[in-house]
Amino acid sequence: MDAWQRQGDHVIGVAIAWRQAEPLKEAGIGSVAALTGFLHGVAAGRISVGPRTVVVVDELGQVGARQMLDLLRLRQQHGFRIVAVGDDKQCQGIEAGPVVNLMRRALGPEAVPEILTTRRQRTEREREIAGLFRDGKAAEALAMKRSDGTAEAVPGGYNDAVRRVAELWRQRREANAGDAGFSISVTAPTNADARAVALALREERRAMGEVGADVLSVRATDQAGAAYNLTLAPGDRVRLFDRLNARFLDGGRGNIGNNGSVLEVRAVNAEGIVLRTAAGRDGAVSWESLADKKNGRTRLAPGDVLTIDAAQGITSSEHINAMPAGSTGVQGFKGYTAESRHRDSAWLITSDGAERREVMVRRALGDSRPVGAADVWENVARNLARQPAKASALDFMDRARNVGRTAAHAMQVGFRQAEAREAAGEPRATLGAQLHERRAGRAVGQAVDRLRQALDARWQAVRALADRLRQAGRTALQDGGRDERRSAEGEAKAVRDRARDNQARSTTAAERHRAPRPKADPARPVDAAAYWRRMAAKDGAPRPNVRRAVQQRREEGAVAVVADRLALALDERGAVLAGIERSSGQRPAQPDQQRRQGNEEARTPESPAMPSQAIPTLATRSGTFGTSDSAALH
Known part of the structure; x- marks a missing residue:
């Protein structure tokens, strides 16, 4: 920085967000801006750049490929120099494209110098732990932190972990009360986690006399659109989501903060709120300037706790990495960022209950093994070791090229085998025969x-037909026997009737003529049934x-x-x-x-x-x- 100033160069510092650009002022860069605002300003002519301008880009790992391309096009048009600083192992950019990796491919690894050691941590052991997190060796880093007593799985659930973070924050404040330069920061994975932990810290600060009585509760929202109620009191710390202007109490108007800035509340009334900057300057802000244009809610959030992405770029004496919902939402890039914000020591607090639930969910159904402490820390290490780097179009092209090479090599090997079989008098291929056999x-x-x-x-x-025939045959035989019995009985009755008639006629005729003749023996009745049976038995054949x-x-x-x-x-x-x-x-x-x-x-x-x-x-x-x-x- 001193060399550029001696040469008469104009230095401008930019970062993906205002919250990360402001710390560049501590390095002596007087003009800072968010990257998007800088690009629009240069394109519109509001920001003057030229060959004697040096643009310092901080947190390059969070810059997207499209934004970097726009910056390079402006450099080609205006001729300014670009000095980019970043770590591709920290939080990744929201937009697509791994810019650091693309720079290595475009310029060559030798044109992209690397700093292999860290100077933020003061002790060698803390630097080693941070390096292990950066390399994805979370299990070794957690083992060292557990032996140092700076990693803790709080028994219970979400609220228990939040209370433990607040208690640890107060203990560390009290332990370093005599150090005027001591500072402690707290991060959480999500905005909801950050609000929950910040409310717990607010109660600790009120118990320490740093927060006054509640004055007003407003309907608030954050940059993601989440709705919540925010209670304000003198001494509260709030985070901004927009670039904000204020009327300063010592005279004049100007910018009091940007997106991501954390300010202290000095007073609250019906017209607005009085905020104090880190430099100690107070400014009055109206509620209208803080209102969201879509829903009218106040765009403020508690500022004692930041998300890991928003905290990238800050430095404090000690840091607390709070994960009240467990480590399931934290991968290696965020884990390394949260574990490298400190100079002296970093504390990791997670929920034992949340980690155990994740272990049980990942196990197979019916697995009744108990979940122990080793399983809990193994799960934390697995989550913090994940480093899902974003893929670029060049990566997809490399994969396609590798697939083509592999296919060509496999084809050559297949041709050699076919030629060897043909030379031996065997078929060139057996695939057709195998397919034919399978079919x-x-x-x-x-x-x-x-x-x-x-x-x-x-x-x-x-079987059904045979049953029906068998049943039909049995019925026919029964019906036939009945018919034969009925016919025989009828014929016998007819014979008896005819016999009685004949006897009556004979008696009548004898009485009529009274012819003198010898008296004959009385006629015996004829057994008709026996008669017809004898007739049917003639020649040994049944009667039709x-x-x-x-x-x-x-x-x-x-x-x-x-x-x-x-x-x-x-x-x-x-x-x-x-x-x-x-x-x-x-x-x-x-x-x-x-x-x-x-x-x-x-x-x-x-x-x-x-x-x-x-x-x-x-x-x-x-x-x-x-x-x-x-x-x-x-």
Whole structure:
């Protein structure tokens, strides 16, 4: 800085946010600005730059590729020099593009000097711990911090961890009360965590007499749009989200703070709020200037605790890395940033309950192993060791190039193997044969499944039909016996009636003529039923019955239909089996007749009839069955 000033150069310091640009004034840079405002100012002509201008870019790792490209285009147009400082292992930029890595690729690693040691930490052990976090070796760093007593997993949940952070903050303040240069900072992963911890610190500050009585509660919001109520009192510290102008009490108007600035509240009234800068200058700000343009809420937040991203660039004597919701939302870049804000010591506070819940969620269902302290710290180390660097378009091109090279190498290896097989008299490739075998195997398996289903369906149909035939035959026999009994009884009654009529006629005729003749023996009654049975037993053949003959013809027709269906089923099964044998390359199987006969011979009388064994053997299509199969059917 001194060399540039001796040369007469105009130095401008810029950073991604005003909160990170303001500390550049401590290095002697008089003109500072946020990067976006600087780019717009130069493009509009409000900021004058030229060959004698040096633009110092701080926290380069948070700058996006688009913003860096705009800066380089302005440099090409106006000729100013750029000196960029940053660490790509700290918090990453919101926009796409790893700028530091792109600079190394564009300019070469030798053109991008690196500082391999840190000078912020005063002791060698603290520098070693910070270096381990930077290299992603969180487990080793946490082991050292636990042995030093600066890492703690608070038993309980979220509120317990918040209370422990506030208690530790007060203890460290009291322990260094005699050091005028002592300062302590606190960071949290999210805005919600920062507000919760800040409210707990506010109660500790009120107990220490640094915060007065509450005066006013306002409806507030932050840069993310979160809504909450903010209670204000003299002594409170608040964070700004915009560049803010004020009317200074010592006269004049001007800028009192920027986005990310933390100011102290001196007074609160209905018209506005009086704020004090770090330099001790008081300024009055109206509520209208603090109102959000969309919802009208006041854009203020508690300022005792910052998020890790907002705290990048600050330095304090001691620092507390508060993670009341656990380490699940903190990766390696944020972990290294939070663990390197201090000069003397850094404290890590996490929630034991939150870490245990994450361990249980990551385990498999049914894993009943207890979660111990080692599991808790292993989970913290796993989270803080993650370093998901952003990928650029060049990275995707490199991956595509590597994929192409790998494919080409694999193709060459395959060609060499094919040529070696061809030289040995073997086929060049076996992929086609393997695919054919797999397809044939799948086809055979599907055909077998279909055949099994078809045979099962046929067997069920045959069993149902056989049951119906058996029931029909039993009914027909019962009906036939009833008809025969009815016919015989009717014929016997008719014979008895005719016999009685004949006897009556004979008696009447004898009395009428009174012919003198010898008196004959009285006629004996005729047994008609015995008469007709004797007539039916002549020649050893039963007397023909019309109803029985009709029933017999119906049964023969039903049996013929069953025989036709069974013949069709057996023909289909033979065709399917023949197709399977041809597709699988096996020799044709024996005819169905021989296979069924072999099954019938091998089957024992006690073995249950399976669907494929109980299908009757057909001699012809006319419905004639074999002996054993007819027994199985009936």
